[in-house]
Amino acid sequence: MEDIKEIIAESIVLSLDNKISKNDVLDKIEIPKDKEHGDFSYPCFNLAKILKNSPVNIANTIKEKIVLNDKISKVEVINGYLNFYLNNTNVTSTVLNEIISKNEKYGDTNIGNGENIIVEYSSPNIAKPFHLGHFRNTVLGASLYNMYKICGYNVTRINHLGDWGRQFGLLIEGYKRFKDEYDITKDSLNVLLDIYIRINKLAKEDESIFDIARENFKKLEEGNEEILKLWKIFRDVSIKEYKRIYDILGCGFDSYNGEAFYSDKMDEVIQILDKKGVLVDSQGAKVVNVGENMPPCIVVKSNGSTIYATRDLAAILYRARTYDFSKCIYITGSEQILHFKQIFEVAKYLVDEKYQKGLIHISYGMIRLKTGKMSTRDGTIVYINDLIEDAIKKAKDIIIAKDANLEDIDNIAKQIGVGALIFNYLKTTKVKDIIFDLDETLRFDGETGPYVQYTYVRAKSILNKVKFDTKTKIDYNLLNTKQEIELVKELGKFPNIVLKALEEYEPAILARYLIDVATLFSRFYNECPVLVDDENLKNARCGLVYATSIVIKKGLSLLGIECPEKM
RNA sequence: GCUCCAGUAGCUCAGUUGGAUAGAGCAACAGCCUUCUAAGCUGUGGGUCGGGCGUUCGAAUCGCUUCUGGGGCACCA
Numbered sequence: 001m002e003d004i005k006e007i008i009a010e011s012i013v014l015s016l017d018n019k020i021s022k023n024d025v026l027d028k029i030e031i032p033k034d035k036e037h038g039d040f041s042y043p044c045f046n047l048a049k050i051l052k053n054s055p056v057n058i059a060n061t062i063k064e065k066i067v068l069n070d071k072i073s074k075v076e077v078i079n080g081y082l083n084f085y086l087n088n089t090n091v092t093s094t095v096l097n098e099i100i101s102k103n104e105k106y107g108d109t110n111i112g113n114g115e116n117i118i119v120e121y122s123s124p125n126i127a128k129p130f131h132l133g134h135f136r137n138t139v140l141g142a143s144l145y146n147m148y149k150i151c152g153y154n155v156t157r158i159n160h161l162g163d164w165g166r167q168f169g170l171l172i173e174g175y176k177r178f179k180d181e182y183d184i185t186k187d188s189l190n191v192l193l194d195i196y197i198r199i200n201k202l203a204k205e206d207e208s209i210f211d212i213a214r215e216n217f218k219k220l221e222e223g224n225e226e227i228l229k230l231w232k233i234f235r236d237v238s239i240k241e242y243k244r245i246y247d248i249l250g251c252g253f254d255s256y257n258g259e260a261f262y263s264d265k266m267d268e269v270i271q272i273l274d275k276k277g278v279l280v281d282s283q284g285a286k287v288v289n290v291g292e293n294m295p296p297c298i299v300v301k302s303n304g305s306t307i308y309a310t311r312d313l314a315a316i317l318y319r320a321r322t323y324d325f326s327k328c329i330y331i332t333g334s335e336q337i338l339h340f341k342q343i344f345e346v347a348k349y350l351v352d353e354k355y356q357k358g359l360i361h362i363s364y365g366m367i368r369l370k371t372g373k374m375s376t377r378d379g380t381i382v383y384i385n386d387l388i389e390d391a392i393k394k395a396k397d398i399i400i401a402k403d404a405n406l407e408d409i410d411n412i413a414k415q416i417g418v419g420a421l422i423f424n425y426l427k428t429t430k431v432k433d434i435i436f437d438l439d440e441t442l443r444f445d446g447e448t449g450p451y452v453q454y455t456y457v458r459a460k461s462i463l464n465k466v467k468f469d470t471k472t473k474i475d476y477n478l479l480n481t482k483q484e485i486e487l488v489k490e491l492g493k494f495p496n497i498v499l500k501a502l503e504e505y506e507p508a509i510l511a512r513y514l515i516d517v518a519t520l521f522s523r524f525y526n527e528c529p530v531l532v533d534d535e536n537l538k539n540a541r542c543g544l545v546y547a548t549s550i551v552i553k554k555g556l557s558l559l560g561i562e563c564p565e566k567m
Numbered sequence: 568g569c570u571c572c573a574g575u576a577g578c579u580c581a582g583u584u585g586g587a588u589a590g591a592g593c594a595a596c597a598g599c600c601u602u603c604u605a606a607g608c609u610g611u612g613g614g615u616c617g618g619g620c621g622u623u624c625g626a627a628u629c630g631c632u633u634c635u636g637g638g639g640c641a642c643c644a
Contacts, residue, residue, distance in 0.1 A: 031583060033590085043586055045624055055624080079587065080624090125644075162644065259644085285642055293570080294640090301642045308644050337571070338639055365573080366637075398606070416606090428580065431572070433637065440579070445606050446592040447580085454606050462603050500583090512581065515591080519608095526599090526608045545603090567606080 004071055005029055008040055008084055015065035020050065035486065038076065038083035045080055055080030088485050093476040095492035099547040100470050106550055107495045112153030116323050119145050119155060121331040122246075123258070125162035126238045127171055127192040130245055130384045131374070132367045132436060133333060136425045140364060141331045142251035142560045143426060143507040147498055150558070156323055159242075161258025163235050164311070167196075169217030172230050173209060174199030188237040197376070221263065221305075235260075248388060248418060250560055262314040266306050269313045269350065270299060276349050290345035297342040312343050313350060320355040327358045329505070334363040334431075362505045365433035374436075382436055391417030394442050395450070399567065412564045416450050419561040423449030426559050427511040447515050449561055452552060455518035457567045459549040462530050468542040478540040483524040487544065490520050491551050498558065507559055514555045521548050 009025040025042065032041045044055040044062070051058055059077040066075060073087040099106045121141020124134045141157070148155045174195040182191045203209035219227045239256060246252055270286070273279040278288050284302030299310050319328055330340060340361035347356045367382075368374065374381045396413035399406055406412065424441050428434060444450040479488065493513070501509040530541040553563045 028586090030586075032587075033583085034587075037587070041587085043625090045586080048624070081587065165644070167643085283641080287641070296641065298641050303642080305642090307642065309641095332644095333638090334572070335638055336644080339644085342641095363572095368637085402604085402606085432580080433573075435579085437579085440593085443593075448592090448606085450606055451592095454604080458604060458607080465603065508581090512591090519591085522607055523609095525603080529603065531603050567604085
């Protein structure tokens with residue numbers, strides 16, 4: 001499609017005797033909102049001044065003089081716009097043949113050319129259950145990973161676990177006191193959470209517990225065997241639980257090196273910064289100044305210990321050396337925007353410019369409740385385990401109500417329930433806060449994952465009823481209804497949609513696109529019967545159905561959503 | 568107080584980077600299943616694009632200003 005835009009631009013320039021540059025024209029060419037206005041449109045208003053003539057006259061002049069190839073069927077002038085209409089039969093066969101021949105590789109490119117990219121995402125805090133915030137983070141990261149992968153990048157997924165810091169001193173103390181009341185091997189994260197809440201309460205009444213906690217963390221840093229053993233148990237138990245969730249979500253990681261991993265790599269960071277003379281004393285702490293409009297970045301606290309910024313800096317240094325990345329993408333909530341601005345500034349003292357330029361922070365809005373912030377204390381946190389359970393159960397109920405004889409109901413219910421959740425959190429642009437609403441989250445009709453999955457299932461259902469051989473010669477000129485042509489054109493956009501979604505780090509672009517495809521397919525499905533007597537028409541429509549199924553399945557897989565074959 | 572982000576239909580959101588009559592879903596109402604799965608399709612109603620000023624042939628989109636909501640502002644992550 002892009003090449004056609006080029007051709008149009010060149011032709012316009014020629015018909016204006018090169019009085020305007022091709023890039024200017026290319027810049028202005030747009031795809032009309034209203035399909036009645038053609039496939040491409042060029043507004044002539046800005047030419048009025050340059051050529052000292054009215055937009056309508058200019059448009060008419062271009063229309064008369066322009067020479068186009070057979071890919072364009074007609075050109076029209078409306079209100080100073082030049083509207084170009086593509087030759088539909090040409091587009092249809094090109095698009096459908098490409099999709100069907102490439103099949104599950106449709107949309108793959110090699111623009112990444114093997115470049116190394118790191119995506120850091122999910123990153124929950126050890127010993128705490130997985131909640132909705134982590135969920136949004138995880139599905140965002142996983143889908144970006146999937147998209148980079150098919151664009152030829154070499155991607156490393158890092159789960160930067162929050163497995164270090166003074167809260168472990170407190171947790172260890174709580175565990176020592178209360179462990180006999182619990183069975184840590186069962187429901188381990190909730191046990192740890194419970195202990196954590198209890199010891200926090202206790203510490204509020206008895207300040208001395210905080211001192212013990214500090215002492216515990218110090219012992220942990222020094223490698224005290226007993227303490228280290230406890231910390232390891234917490235970490236192992238947590239990862240095991242997280243992995244169970246990642247498994248359900250169908251995502252994974254190449255590294256679980258979290259904060260603790262960098263605990264012995266921070267000295268070098270401090271040394272480098274000190275050697276470069278940028279580490280200055282400020283109110284007892286050691287900081288790096290990062291410009292006037294930001295507070296300084298604290299690297300060493302006034303009590304001599306390090307802070308999360310120090311660990312993040314150590315991670316940048318380590319990753320530059322280990323992975324030689326061209327991009328290192330961090331996915332976190334928007335409350336960390338300032339923090340990443342600061343450490344990216346400091347990073348210029350640690351790594352080459354090419355690494356520093358590759359540091360990218362992708363932030364997303366909070367998930368809140370109608371009543372306000374989620375809070376552990378008020379018990380208003382929405383845990384992902386519960387939500388997944390609810391979603392799967394609801395999917396199963398609906399399936400049973402519709403067709404209790406369906407095979408493999410549990411697996412299908414899982415695909416639909418989980419798909420609904422993932423889609424729900426990817427369809428909204430990441431900048432927006434999301435107000436959590438259980439009914440809305442568990443909706444399966446309208447702009448939802450199950451709707452897109454359902455579209456796929458209907459397509460497959462048709463294909464299962466015919467012998468459709470991709471090798472037969474198909475006359476796609478027969479596809480000439482409005483529904484067919486619009487669907488084909490939408491399918492043809494897929495590769496560009498993926499690129500755009502990646503460029504903007506915005507899976508929502510792909511999710512929205514899949515809704516559009518599903519809607520156009522549903523219209524086609526309602527208006528154009530596929531299983532007709534006319535063999536040629538049947539074949540052509542089957543080709544369209546098949547191509548649609550390919551695009552939907554591929555698109556959903558990039559979002560991290562599975563497609564049931566029946567539902 | 569400073570700073571970043573958001574504000575579009577009753578609700579939840581799109582809006583192709585400044586273009587033509589601002590679009591979807593949900594909710595409401597009215598239709599469509601003896602024909603490829605109705606988790607679907609078609610239609611109706613619903614808008615001072617938070618307000619104001621400006622730039623422009625042309626603004627939901629850019630600038631300034633103001634209101635509302637949210638985040639951040641050094642020893643938490």
